[in-house]
Amino acid sequence: MSTFASQQLPPPRSPPPLSSIILQSILSTPKPEVLVTLINAHHSGQIHLHDSTLSSLRKKIAERFPLMSARYDHVTLRAALGKAYFDRLLTLQTSRETEVRKFRSKTRSGSELPPNLTGWESVDVSNGGNLPYRALIQGSVYPKGVKVDRRESYLCDDEFFEVFKMGKGEFYKLDKYVRTRIKKEKKLW
Structure with a gap:
């Protein structure tokens, strides 16, 4: 045995x-x-x-x-x-x-907001957490860990569709320069 x-x-x-x-x-x-x-x-x-x-x-x-x-x-x-x-x-x-x-x-542009003012400080983006669109647009202060060049990836699926009028899968199939142009239009670049 x-x-x-x-x-x-x-x-x-x-x-x-x-x-x-x-x-x-x-x-x-x-x-x-x-x-x-x-x-x-x-x-x-x-x-x-x-x-x-x-x-x-x-x-x-x-x-x-x-x-x-x-x-x-x-x-x-x-x-x-x-x-x-x-x-x-x-x-x-x-x-x-x-x-x-x-x-x-x-304050000057680019200054960091104290965490108690942002409202999104408790969101854990390292494990795929979502943030609202208005928290990700240019000029916002992001929680630590947000990759600035991939801000669109932190949107929930519904809000992503509202902003980009397409799903995440369709968006990431586009050429990089097209994605960049669209993100600039949506103030996410």
């Missing part, structure tokens, strides 16, 4: 519930409309989200709120997120934008 056969294997672990796998997949690269749909379903009682999942979902919503507020009207967002949570996010976004405007008016 070989030594491999004589070793005892640990008992197999039971797989996680399918609902957990689906939610983790959704939360890894969420689209704003999916986040709103999940919150609506939770509030209406169609689905029950565990506290940890709900907390993770709220964190993703807070990160994507600038994009969501640009994409959806405030009445829809307020109904989906709840008045108190929506008002808190809107107040935070407005105060950050005001502070950024004040800071930029007092």
